[in-house]
Amino acid sequence: xxxFTRQMTVGQFxxxxxxxxxxxxxxxxxxxxxxxxxxxxxxxxxxSYLKARPFHWQCRNCSxxxxxFSVLVGTIFENTKIGxxxxxxxxxxxxxxxxxxxxLEIQRVMxxxxxxxxxxxxxxxxxxxxxxxxxxxxxxxxxxxxxxxxKNKNRHADKRMVGSGVANKFPVxxxxxxxGTLVARALDSVNVGVADAFIREAVSEKVDLxxxxxxxxxxxxxxxxxxxxxxxxxxxEYVRGNVHTQTIDGFRSLLKRGILGTxxxxxxxxxxxxxxxxxxxxxxxxNADIFGSAVxxx
Ligand SMILES: [Zn+2]
Numbered sequence: 378x379x380x381f382t383r384q385m386t387v388g389q390f391x392x393x394x395x396x397x398x399x400x401x402x403x404x405x406x407x408x409x410x411x412x413x414x415x416x417x418x419x420x421x422x423x424x425s426y427l428k429a430r431p432f433h434w435q436c437r438n439c440s441x442x443x444x445x446f447s448v449l450v451g452t453i454f455e456n457t458k459i460g461x462x463x464x465x466x467x468x469x470x471x472x473x474x475x476x477x478x479x480x481l482e483i484q485r486v487m488x489x490x491x492x493x494x495x496x497x498x499x500x501x502x503x504x505x506x507x508x509x510x511x512x513x514x515x516x517x518x519x520x521x522x523x524x525x526x527x528k529n530k531n532r533h534a535d536k537r538m539v540g541s542g543v544a545n546k547f548p549v550x551x552x553x554x555x556x557g558t559l560v561a562r563a564l565d566s567v568n569v570g571v572a573d574a575f576i577r578e579a580v581s582e583k584v585d586l587x588x589x590x591x592x593x594x595x596x597x598x599x600x601x602x603x604x605x606x607x608x609x610x611x612x613x614e615y616v617r618g619n620v621h622t623q624t625i626d627g628f629r630s631l632l633k634r635g636i637l638g639t640x641x642x643x644x645x646x647x648x649x650x651x652x653x654x655x656x657x658x659x660x661x662x663x664n665a666d667i668f669g670s671a672v673x674x675x
Contacts, residue, residue: 503650513581
């Protein structure tokens with residue numbers, strides 16, 4: 378089982394964020410840990426605080442007439458009718474549980490008038506969690522692909538079913554270093570070329586070992602110069618020395634339980650966002666301040 382560090386409680390959250398201003402103060406500290414800087418020019422040389430407008434500053438470095446900005450400028454919280462405290466609550470709800478929370482549940486708990494508001498917020502937050510600059514995986518790396526979504530009754534056999542059984546399921550491929558970092562991607566289709574491209578993107582050339590199951594997708598990795606070994610799940614072989622896929626299996630089950638159990642399936646269009654959310658949560662599982670890190674991304 379993948380272990381997750383305990384996050385702040387609802388009581389602690391409410392104590393930390395009694396008002397919108399408390400949230401803005403927190404955001405200032407998160408955005409600018411070394412003091413407020415102009416979001417346009419990055420400088421703090423000619424910055425003044427606009428006392429008449431709380432949480433607003435003016436920069437005279439990048440504009441002679443003064444560029445005015447608030448703490449919300451350039452964040453997903455800008456130009457929405459949703460209060461920062463509501464945004465914070467939704468981020469807290471989404472990311473502090475293991476399996477996420479559906480927009481319908483957010484609408485219910487938050488008392489939003491429309492489902493679309495909850496859906497809009499969760500998608501905006503997820504989009505900020507996509508990590509374009511990860512470091513390539515090293516050490517021993519496990520790789521596996523899976524299918525999520527769809528209404529296939531035979532869910533347990535999904536890995537083996539190629540053809541009609543996976544017609545309305547969407548493939549996701551993942552690679553995880555035994556040291557802990559995970560990279561996962563939603564794919565349009567799965568074939569050797571796509572798997573190779575993913576491995577080149579996610580895995581360092583200096584990797585010690587790539588462990589997979591017997592899938593043909595990975596069968597020719599050794600020939601391509603990748604140190605590779607596989608276990609044969611079809612024949613009941615799950616562990617052979619340090620060759621196994623138990624770490625990536627842990628992520629796969631979190632993803633599948635989350636997509637099915639929490640989100641009751643997702644559309645193909647938004648699957649990459651959900652995968653990003655699960656990847657982010659997994660990679661932050663020992664981070665005691667998941668909420669704060671997420672706010673820092675937004
Ligand atoms: Zn400026």
